[in-house]
Amino acid sequence: MCSSRIRAGLTPLLLGALLLALDFIVTCSTGAGQALAACELRARGGAIKHVVQIELDNVHLRRDNPNVPSDLEQMPHLRDFLTRDGIIASNHQVSPLAETEPDTLTILTGLHGDRMGVPIGDSSAAFRSDGSVGFASAFAYWTASSSDGKPLMLADTGRTVPAPWVPFTSAGCDVGAFATTGLTLQQIGPEIVATLGGADALAAVNDPRRARADLLGVAIHCARGSPLCSNGHARPDLLPDEPGGYAGFSALFGNRHVQPVISPDGPVRDLDGDVIDDDAGHPGFPGAAETTAAQSLGYAAAMLEAGVPVVYVGIGDAHRPAAPRRRAFGPGERDHVVRLAADDAAFKAFLDRLAASGITTRNTLFIVVPTGNDRFVGGPPSPPACDGVAVPCSYGPTGAIGIAVDRLLATERRNVTAFDVQAGNAPPLYIRGNPLPADPLTRTLAQDVGKLGVLNPLTGKSDRLTSMVADRAQMQLMHMVTASPARTPHLIMFADPDYVIRTAASRIDCAQPPACVAVDPETTWVRGDIAQILGGSWFGMAGPGVAHRGETADIISHHADLRPTLLALLGLGDRYVHDGTVLVDALEAGALPAGIANDRETYAALARAGKTINDPLGQLARNSLALATQAIKGGDAGYQRYLGTIGAITARRDALIGEINAQLDGAAFAHRPINPSYARALIGRAEALVNEVEELAGNGLAPADRPWKAASDAH
Numbered sequence: 001m002c003s004s005r006i007r008a009g010l011t012p013l014l015l016g017a018l019l020l021a022l023d024f025i026v027t028c029s030t031g032a033g034q035a036l037a038a039c040e041l042r043a044r045g046g047a048i049k050h051v052v053q054i055e056l057d058n059v060h061l062r063r064d065n066p067n068v069p070s071d072l073e074q075m076p077h078l079r080d081f082l083t084r085d086g087i088i089a090s091n092h093q094v095s096p097l098a099e100t101e102p103d104t105l106t107i108l109t110g111l112h113g114d115r116m117g118v119p120i121g122d123s124s125a126a127f128r129s130d131g132s133v134g135f136a137s138a139f140a141y142w143t144a145s146s147s148d149g150k151p152l153m154l155a156d157t158g159r160t161v162p163a164p165w166v167p168f169t170s171a172g173c174d175v176g177a178f179a180t181t182g183l184t185l186q187q188i189g190p191e192i193v194a195t196l197g198g199a200d201a202l203a204a205v206n207d208p209r210r211a212r213a214d215l216l217g218v219a220i221h222c223a224r225g226s227p228l229c230s231n232g233h234a235r236p237d238l239l240p241d242e243p244g245g246y247a248g249f250s251a252l253f254g255n256r257h258v259q260p261v262i263s264p265d266g267p268v269r270d271l272d273g274d275v276i277d278d279d280a281g282h283p284g285f286p287g288a289a290e291t292t293a294a295q296s297l298g299y300a301a302a303m304l305e306a307g308v309p310v311v312y313v314g315i316g317d318a319h320r321p322a323a324p325r326r327r328a329f330g331p332g333e334r335d336h337v338v339r340l341a342a343d344d345a346a347f348k349a350f351l352d353r354l355a356a357s358g359i360t361t362r363n364t365l366f367i368v369v370p371t372g373n374d375r376f377v378g379g380p381p382s383p384p385a386c387d388g389v390a391v392p393c394s395y396g397p398t399g400a401i402g403i404a405v406d407r408l409l410a411t412e413r414r415n416v417t418a419f420d421v422q423a424g425n426a427p428p429l430y431i432r433g434n435p436l437p438a439d440p441l442t443r444t445l446a447q448d449v450g451k452l453g454v455l456n457p458l459t460g461k462s463d464r465l466t467s468m469v470a471d472r473a474q475m476q477l478m479h480m481v482t483a484s485p486a487r488t489p490h491l492i493m494f495a496d497p498d499y500v501i502r503t504a505a506s507r508i509d510c511a512q513p514p515a516c517v518a519v520d521p522e523t524t525w526v527r528g529d530i531a532q533i534l535g536g537s538w539f540g541m542a543g544p545g546v547a548h549r550g551e552t553a554d555i556i557s558h559h560a561d562l563r564p565t566l567l568a569l570l571g572l573g574d575r576y577v578h579d580g581t582v583l584v585d586a587l588e589a590g591a592l593p594a595g596i597a598n599d600r601e602t603y604a605a606l607a608r609a610g611k612t613i614n615d616p617l618g619q620l621a622r623n624s625l626a627l628a629t630q631a632i633k634g635g636d637a638g639y640q641r642y643l644g645t646i647g648a649i650t651a652r653r654d655a656l657i658g659e660i661n662a663q664l665d666g667a668a669f670a671h672r673p674i675n676p677s678y679a680r681a682l683i684g685r686a687e688a689l690v691n692e693v694e695e696l697a698g699n700g701l702a703p704a705d706r707p708w709k710a711a712s713d714a715h
Helices: 012-022 076-085 102-109 168-169 190-195 199-208 208-215 255-262 294-307 335-358 403-410 440-451 472-477 530-534 561-568 601-615 618-631 636-669 677-699 709-714
Strands: 050-057 086-092 123-127 133-138 175-176 218-221 250-253 310-315 363-371 400-403 418-419 428-431 453-455 460-463 466-471 491-495 498-500 516-521 537-543 551-559
Touching: 050 460, 076 086, 076 363, 102 335, 102 363, 133 636, 168 466, 175 294, 175 460, 175 561, 190 199, 190 453, 199 363, 208 255, 208 466, 218 255, 218 453, 218 537, 250 255, 255 294, 294 335, 335 498, 400 601, 428 440, 440 466, 440 491, 440 618, 460 537, 466 472, 472 618, 472 636, 530 551, 551 561, 551 601, 561 636, 601 618, 601 636, 601 677, 636 677, 677 709
Parallel strands: 050 310, 050 363, 086 551, 175 310, 400 498
Antiparallel strands: 086 537, 123 133, 175 218, 218 250, 363 537, 400 516, 418 428, 428 491, 453 460, 466 491
């Protein structure tokens, strides 16, 4: 039933006639404060009225233990919903190092890291003017600055990347977000002052813990004139770098300002009926990592019922334990199984609640995608045949093998170069002083990193620590060099998948305690392993225009493809050319933009060719990574030749993908059909470039030198 505020003074007949004449869409429900939204989503056929995009943290489709059902297998309501009403695509790739923040921003923008500013990890690192390295969290609001003083979300133009909610608000659609980085305030500090100011900034200083629940993690970005922002809770939605300007738009930031508008009768409740609050009992945002499905989806439902047609929502990691335990849950552990069951029950309650309000796959596009693709290293289960359901699993004090890499270099190679790392299985290394790539300091460290070997404390065997190495030239090809050179590390060390690389507080010889190589029982999941990344993540989609294909591995996709696919379905567009492409095989023919529908096969073939040369770990990048590793480990003369070669290859790739993406973008968003003969020529050039680099890298590489080989063979 529509709110009395909307209906006041109008008879039902008059109201209906007015809305029909103006081609408005009314979104109403039983709560107060609903919006009368002139939301014009332009999907072919006009069926899509709502969008719900859900981001899961490290939820796996494939099994981490062959006897234990996978995370998604243990969420049958979600899995059945997607396979029944749409698709689960299981040949899906994440960002190069499978880190949460780069994954999220790629999903939100359709851009690789070099064009959205955060290509490396969840921390934003940058060289200072004195050659030292500054680190800051990359989880931040869209207009935040990085440690280099430039926009965190840094476009290749040197300005802030256009915000993902703008195409929606410009079309008259309010956009809500819960536990979604970039779209909501994430940090107590300059973000609050710059975005809210006044009493909110003062409150954040006086009681930061309460301010986290009040001001972080929740937002509604309003269309011009939206009733939701026609109140004292709204603040200007400032996007000073937005192409074409963004004046006259407002937003609600934080539960303090969102809750009174969407739930004026009291606190927003989760799907179990409990108040959504933090661990201190403050109503509001619980924290991104702590957020359960019942909380996130409960807040999303409240937004949708209040008339917000587009909602982005994040759900915390089901492997994460409650305090005081620090070790994350392994597959089949009792608490992990219980958490997945609770999250699945929340999905059922969410879908049932939305259906009661008329929000279903008949009129709503649902997208579900996990970030990260961690690999479990917590040891063998006990009992060995446990399945986690009938027989719970437990795990001993086994975890990743921690490496103090600076001490190891000092001991094995007598290399005491000062550098910083972002810890992980594929850590970036930043050499203090920021020497040039061909500087002897850089070259020696890179060569020594490639020669490290360790005695595995679990197997008793000798392991070569580094499988592959990327220098700055290779990072450029892999879309990991932004418009701010200060953010670029010197090396990325792709380590043996069982190891986590860190630095130590001192550089004493490894013969002295503590051990340089030791099992870390509290680190049970690692990310950055190339084979695991290529082994495939997944995404799900259901709603109008989505093909009913169930679960399939036939669609090769990447996080960057989700944004252009979403906008193409809705008839909207961004003010830039995406790195991803429209996933035509996931959509019904009648839902495709006219420029694609006229020749679907040509678009698909050209998109596949583009992926081989442009995906950060596509075929070209994998071949060039092998080439880079050989050159980095080799002599200086060969390395200099490599720099010239890889620079020329990257320039040719950039020019070619520019031509390809112009054709793909024109077909998807500008109604320009692709010329088939031109497309064939572009495809031929892409194939020739891939073959050329493969030949340069050498066809005789052993499988151990190609850590992606097993994953490729699996498909």
